[in-house]
Amino acid sequence: xxxxxxxxxxxxxxxxxxxxxxxxxxxxxxxxxxxxxxxxxxxxxxxxxxxxxxxxxxxxxxxxxxxxxxxxxxxxxxxxxxxxxxxxxxxxxxxxxxxxxxxxxxxxxxxxxxxxxxxxxxxxxxxxxxxxxxxxxxxxxxxxxxxxxxxxxxxxxxxxxxxxxxxxxxxxxxxxxxxxxxxxxxxxxxxxxxxxxxxxxxx
Amino acid sequence: xxxxxxxxxxxxxxxxxxxxxxxxxxxxxxxxxxxxxxxxxxxxxxxxxxxxxxxxxxxxxxxxxxxxxxxxxxxxxxxxxxxxxxxxxxxxxxxxxxxxxxxxxxxxxxxxxxxxxxxxxxxxxxxxxxxxxxxxxxxxxxxxxxxxxxxxxxxxxxxxxxxxxxxxxxxxxxxxxxxxxxxxxxxxxxxxxxxxxxxxxxxxxxxxxxxxxxxxxxxxxxxxxxxxxxxxx
Numbered sequence: 001x002x003x004x005x006x007x008x009x010x011x012x013x014x015x016x017x018x019x020x021x022x023x024x025x026x027x028x029x030x031x032x033x034x035x036x037x038x039x040x041x042x043x044x045x046x047x048x049x050x051x052x053x054x055x056x057x058x059x060x061x062x063x064x065x066x067x068x069x070x071x072x073x074x075x076x077x078x079x080x081x082x083x084x085x086x087x088x089x090x091x092x093x094x095x096x097x098x099x100x101x102x103x104x105x106x107x108x109x110x111x112x113x114x115x116x117x118x119x120x121x122x123x124x125x126x127x128x129x130x131x132x133x134x135x136x137x138x139x140x141x142x143x144x145x146x147x148x149x150x151x152x153x154x155x156x157x158x159x160x161x162x163x164x165x166x167x168x169x170x171x172x173x174x175x176x177x178x179x180x181x182x183x184x185x186x187x188x189x190x191x192x193x194x195x196x197x198x199x200x201x202x203x
Numbered sequence: 204x205x206x207x208x209x210x211x212x213x214x215x216x217x218x219x220x221x222x223x224x225x226x227x228x229x230x231x232x233x234x235x236x237x238x239x240x241x242x243x244x245x246x247x248x249x250x251x252x253x254x255x256x257x258x259x260x261x262x263x264x265x266x267x268x269x270x271x272x273x274x275x276x277x278x279x280x281x282x283x284x285x286x287x288x289x290x291x292x293x294x295x296x297x298x299x300x301x302x303x304x305x306x307x308x309x310x311x312x313x314x315x316x317x318x319x320x321x322x323x324x325x326x327x328x329x330x331x332x333x334x335x336x337x338x339x340x341x342x343x344x345x346x347x348x349x350x351x352x353x354x355x356x357x358x359x360x361x362x363x364x365x366x367x368x369x370x371x372x373x374x375x376x377x378x379x380x381x382x383x384x385x386x387x388x389x390x391x392x393x394x395x396x397x398x399x400x401x402x403x404x405x406x407x408x409x410x411x412x413x414x415x416x417x418x419x420x421x422x423x424x425x426x427x428x429x430x431x432x433x434x435x436x
Contacts, residue, residue, distance in 0.1 A: 018205050019205060019206050050228075050232060052232045052233055052236070052300070053409060053410050054410070055282065055297065055299060055410050055411060056282045056283075056284060056285075056297075057282065057283060057284060064409065064410060064412070067412045067415065068242060068409060068412040069242065069243070069244075069412070069413075069415075074243070075243075078243035078248075078249055081243075081248055082240075082248060082249055085248060
């Protein structure tokens with residue numbers, strides 16, 4: 001029964017079938033048109049502009065942005081806390097109490113809580129060396145400069161955080177990045193000392 | 204077969220549309236997804252999210268996959284309008300693309316024969332996981348009973364040496380091994396428990412922010428004209 005058996009009668013199939021042509025019915029075009037229109041309406045309503053940050057129940061990116069915490073001061077404090085915990089807390093500790101052989105306390109420190117942040121801005125930017133009196137106690141250590149590591153906004157955030165950290169009992173005002181910008185523009189060579197800092201007004 | 208080119212073009216266009224919609228568009232939309240920071244709630248620190256799985260949990264993902272856990276367990280908290288997952292405390296927020304950034308493959312599952320495990324690690328306890336794997340119908344675990352099959356091959360019954368192992372299972376009377384023997388988890392069971400403990404979709408993200416507290420001074424916009432009406436003379 002192999003196909004090439006010469007004794008098997010060849011079945012005649014006639015000519016190769018050919019597909020005809022006919023016009024698409026108008027009602028089908030209309031149905032597809034309506035379906036397409038409905039699909040577009042559904043996407044406009046529910047696709048969130050195809051933005052990756054938009055999930056239900058939010059209809060658009062603006063709604064998502066509005067639903068997020070809006071307080072710019074809280075954002076600055078949150079950013080400051082993140083940076084503080086990542087860098088400053090190594091010596092000044094998360095509690096802000098400092099450590100005996102590394103850094104003086106920030107909690108309740110009259111330097112931190114001064115009416116303006118001009119002095120601590122310079123300490124943070126340029127570092128500090130030599131004797132300094134904090135909360136009635138003398139310290140003689142060296143802090144490295146941070147001006148190359150943080151932007152003006154970041155230093156302002158850190159200083160805002162340590163000045164407004166209520167768990168430490170600190171209740172001073174927030175810090176404007178303009179103060180940091182002005183202090184950075186003075187181009188101070190080497191670390192600050194107490195004598196230099198005392199010449200800067202903090203009122 | 205006089206319409207071959209037309210047939211080819213039609214099929215090609217159909218496949219190209221599917222590929223664009225199901226492969227290209229998601230890649231353009233989410234292909235650049237990266238670690239992000241959680242939204243700070245109050246004074247809490249923002250955290251980097253998500254973090255890669257630790258090594259033992261990574262090995263546990265393979266055990267989870269090999270034993271077909273995803274056939275009966277999902278790992279997705281549905282959005283509020285698709286089901287009451289959040290009121291049932293399966294998660295604090297809906298699942299997002301970020302939650303699966305380090306999952307390879309993503310074992311979402313499709314049927315909830317067993318409970319959703321997206322946030323199982325928040326409340327789980329290693330010993331309870333071992334017991335449940337060894338005997339899901341242990342009377343101390345679930346009052347309503349469980350339909351899960353036991354996975355006893357993840358455990359080893361062995362003779363107690365000088366002293367009982369610290370991680371030997373505290374089995375109920377009906378499962379207790381013969382005197383002088385103890386049941387301890389094999390490495391696969393340990394890895395699986397570590398994987399299950401790592402199931403936490405925690406922290407609010409930008410896409411799913413924490414619910415805002417109601418504004419104390421909020422006045423409905425249509426209340427003002429109504430209040431003004433009686434004043435009219």
